[in-house]
Amino acid sequence: xxxxxxxxxxxxxxxxxxxxxxxxxxxxxxxxxxxxxxxxxxxxxxxxxxxxxxxxxxxxxxxxxxxxxxxxxxxxxxxxxxxxxxxxxxxxxxxxxxxxxxxxxxxxxxxxxxxxxxxxxxxxxxxxxxxxxxxxxxxxxxxxxxxxxxxxxxxxxxxxxxxxxxxxxxxxxxxxxxxxxxxxxx
Amino acid sequence: xxxxxxxxxxxxxxxxxxxxxxxxxxxxxxxxxxxxxxxxxxxxxxxxxxxxxxxxxxxxxxxxxxxxxxxxxxxxxxxxxxxxxxxxxxxxxxxxxxxxxxxxxxxxxxxxxxxxxxxxxxxxxxxxxxxxxxxxxxxxxxxxxxxxxxxxxxxxxxxxxxxxxxxxxxxxxxxxxxxxxxxxxxxxxxxxxxxxxxxxxxxxxxxxxxxxxxxxxxxxxxxxxxxxxxxxxxxxxxxxxxxxxxxxxxxxxxxxxxxxxxxxxxxxxxxxxxxxxxxxxxxxxxxxxxxxxxxxxxxxxxxxxxxxxxxxxxxxxxxxxxxxxxxxxxxxxxxxxxxxxxxxxxxxxxxxxxxxxxxxxxxxxxxxxxxxxxxxxxxxxxxxxxxxxxxxxxxxxxxxxxxxxxxxxxxxxxxxxxxxxxxxxxxxxxxxxxxxxxxxx
Numbered sequence: 001x002x003x004x005x006x007x008x009x010x011x012x013x014x015x016x017x018x019x020x021x022x023x024x025x026x027x028x029x030x031x032x033x034x035x036x037x038x039x040x041x042x043x044x045x046x047x048x049x050x051x052x053x054x055x056x057x058x059x060x061x062x063x064x065x066x067x068x069x070x071x072x073x074x075x076x077x078x079x080x081x082x083x084x085x086x087x088x089x090x091x092x093x094x095x096x097x098x099x100x101x102x103x104x105x106x107x108x109x110x111x112x113x114x115x116x117x118x119x120x121x122x123x124x125x126x127x128x129x130x131x132x133x134x135x136x137x138x139x140x141x142x143x144x145x146x147x148x149x150x151x152x153x154x155x156x157x158x159x160x161x162x163x164x165x166x167x168x169x170x171x172x173x174x175x176x177x178x179x180x181x182x183x184x185x186x
Numbered sequence: 187x188x189x190x191x192x193x194x195x196x197x198x199x200x201x202x203x204x205x206x207x208x209x210x211x212x213x214x215x216x217x218x219x220x221x222x223x224x225x226x227x228x229x230x231x232x233x234x235x236x237x238x239x240x241x242x243x244x245x246x247x248x249x250x251x252x253x254x255x256x257x258x259x260x261x262x263x264x265x266x267x268x269x270x271x272x273x274x275x276x277x278x279x280x281x282x283x284x285x286x287x288x289x290x291x292x293x294x295x296x297x298x299x300x301x302x303x304x305x306x307x308x309x310x311x312x313x314x315x316x317x318x319x320x321x322x323x324x325x326x327x328x329x330x331x332x333x334x335x336x337x338x339x340x341x342x343x344x345x346x347x348x349x350x351x352x353x354x355x356x357x358x359x360x361x362x363x364x365x366x367x368x369x370x371x372x373x374x375x376x377x378x379x380x381x382x383x384x385x386x387x388x389x390x391x392x393x394x395x396x397x398x399x400x401x402x403x404x405x406x407x408x409x410x411x412x413x414x415x416x417x418x419x420x421x422x423x424x425x426x427x428x429x430x431x432x433x434x435x436x437x438x439x440x441x442x443x444x445x446x447x448x449x450x451x452x453x454x455x456x457x458x459x460x461x462x463x464x465x466x467x468x469x470x471x472x473x474x475x476x477x478x479x480x481x482x483x484x485x486x487x488x489x490x491x492x493x494x495x496x497x498x499x500x501x502x503x504x505x506x507x508x509x510x511x512x513x514x515x516x517x518x519x520x521x522x523x524x525x526x527x528x529x530x531x532x533x534x535x536x537x538x539x540x541x542x543x544x545x546x547x548x549x550x551x552x553x554x555x556x557x558x559x560x561x562x563x564x565x566x567x568x569x570x571x572x573x574x575x576x577x578x579x580x581x582x583x584x585x586x587x588x589x590x591x592x593x594x595x596x597x598x599x600x601x602x603x604x605x606x607x608x609x610x611x612x613x614x615x616x617x618x619x620x621x622x623x624x625x626x627x
Binding site: 087089123124125126127128130131132134135138156157158159162 | 375396398399412414417418419439440442443456458463484486487488489502508509530532533546548553575576616617
């Protein structure tokens with residue numbers, strides 16, 4: 001029991017230190033730690049240990065222009081969320097079109113890994129929304145796997161209604177929160 | 187606080203023991219009122235400030251009496267009279283039935299009268315309490331006595347409140363129980379516990395993450411809960427005494443909504459398990475005993491909650507569109523839909539006697555607590571308007587705790603009475619769960 005306690009304490013200290021290290025690098029207001037993998041841009045700038053040149057080569061990038069192109073499309077990949085109707089995890093036609101763009105990106109850079117984060121608006125109850133968010137993340141994952149046909153690195157996580165991007169209490173805010181967000185790691 | 191309680195030795199002893207005949211007489215004077223009757227009226231009771239036998243302890247006297255009044259008011263059985271109307275100086279009140287002017291208490295409207303005195307010696311406290319029947323002008327049951335550290339005065343008053351309820355209704359109260367809940371702490375959500383009346387809130391986890399869905403084990407020593415501390419939602423078990431936590435379910439995907447099976451080490455959980463999301467039965471190490479196969483197509487199955495005999499599960503499924511409550515019979519594998527009114531019904535909670543299922547229903551822009559019989563009859567609302575979610579029963583089935591507009595509230599199981607716990611906490615609370623009766627208090 002003691003050993004386990006010490007282990008968890010060390011683990012938590014390590015986690016906190018690691019999170020702080022991430023947070024001070026980038027955003028002025030970091031999300032609370034434990035909220036899953038950071039966005040790709042963060043992940044990228046954090047890779048201070050490895051050989052940066054190798055990392056680019058693995059993505060098929062050899063020139064500064066290619067690098068700029070990658071970063072631009074990676075930003076677009078992460079910034080374009082897929083939205084859902086209330087209480088639904090069915091992909092709309094615009095959602096599928098957006099996912100087709102993401103598939104094109106993944107074909108071009110198949111070594112990146114993607115975490116699909118399912119989210120809900122504030123109206124539902126907490127536990128049901130966790131399950132609903134998971135279904136939303138899986139809907140996008142299924143579509144990418146089936147339509148994309150590639151062997152992509154895709155993870156899912158549901159945040160339920162725990163992580164709203166818009167804090168209002170009207171349909172405009174709710175619509176923004178019923179979303180899949182995509183985080184890249186490369 | 188915990189160490190304090192551990193150190194506390196509460197003595198609940200029969201002070202007056204008049205031999206066999208006297209014992210029978212004492213039993214005969216116990217009054218069991220049928221408080222489950224629909225026409226039950228709350229019993230008016232007078233609780234004067236406690237009498238102090240040592241140096242001036244007027245502050246503690248008032249605090250103890252206030253706590254007892256609060257317990258009795260919350261119980262749903264009693265209605266405490268306003269002590270401002272009491273004519274007699276409590277410090278001069280006699281503890282002997284023969285010397286109490288019951289007629290005066292009756293005129294104030296009291297059916298029952300509490301007489302309590304205490305002594306502080308050094309760091310120890312001794313509390314003596316008696317319950318009198320004002321109509322019969324007699325002692326009810328036997329005198330009670332409690333002892334321990336001064337700092338544990340709350341536990342002693344709660345124990346006295348339990349005994350008062352036991353003497354009047356035949357069933358002890360739940361005044362020594364706890365409520366676990368989630369509380370926002372900065373940008374994180376942690377698991378907390380408080381006494382059933384909201385006092386003494388304690389932060390149990392320091393995951394610095396999103397923690398959700400705390401549920402007490404049947405023995406009250408552990409709390410299973412969901413945490414994002416490793417990035418995605420997994421189920422952990424917290425030892426309440428040591429605060430040590432261990433991973434219970436770390437399957438790929440989403441592991442949520444644990445529910446301990448009554449009387450056993452098993453839990454029902456909702457796992458996404460690589461997209462075959464369903465309810466699963468797991469053992470106390472998190473190993474899968476079996477998939478319960480309640481899902482249909484790509485439906486959601488979540489929030490399992492056991493019948494008190496552990497034979498059935500109420501749960502939420504959206505297989506017919508929006509979320510509705512279903513019941514699964516584990517031995518036959520048969521499932522049936524329970525709720526048909528409204529389009530959004532979640533968070534089922536089976537009452538300890540098995541006679542009701544409380545749940546949360548959305549309608550007209552608000553969320554309310556409803557109860558329904560397990561056969562689908564008698565469906566009705568207990569709250570009316572606002573945002574009321576996540577109901578759970580007290581272990582005696584007399585009260586329901588829930589989250590009302592992001593604050594923990596408790597109400598009588600019939601919907602009357604309604605208290606917000608931790609009034610000054612600023613909210614940010616949710617997903618309460620009521621502990622079983624805890625030993626050692």
